[in-house]
Amino acid sequence: MLCTDCQSGYHAPYDRFERMAANPEVPSFLMRCKHCGALWNETSGVPELLTRTHARGLYTRARI
Numbered sequence: 001m002l003c004t005d006c007q008s009g010y011h012a013p014y015d016r017f018e019r020m021a022a023n024p025e026v027p028s029f030l031m032r033c034k035h036c037g038a039l040w041n042e043t044s045g046v047p048e049l050l051t052r053t054h055a056r057g058l059y060t061r062a063r064i
């Protein structure tokens, strides 16, 4: 279940997220909501909600 904030998207307050991994060459960042555990892919474009499987594929070295 997504928390109320994640249900409406990736937005402030950003301190609810912790950075789990990064792909500096893209660049992109794997962010995890501390409230509900949702995984978000933060890029230069629109942030994307990721499944755990998708996140593991994008961030192969992340411990998720």
Ligand SMILES: [Zn+2]
Residues within 6 Å of the ligand: 002, 003, 004, 005, 006, 007, 033, 034, 035, 036, 037, 038
């Ligand atoms: Zn959340």
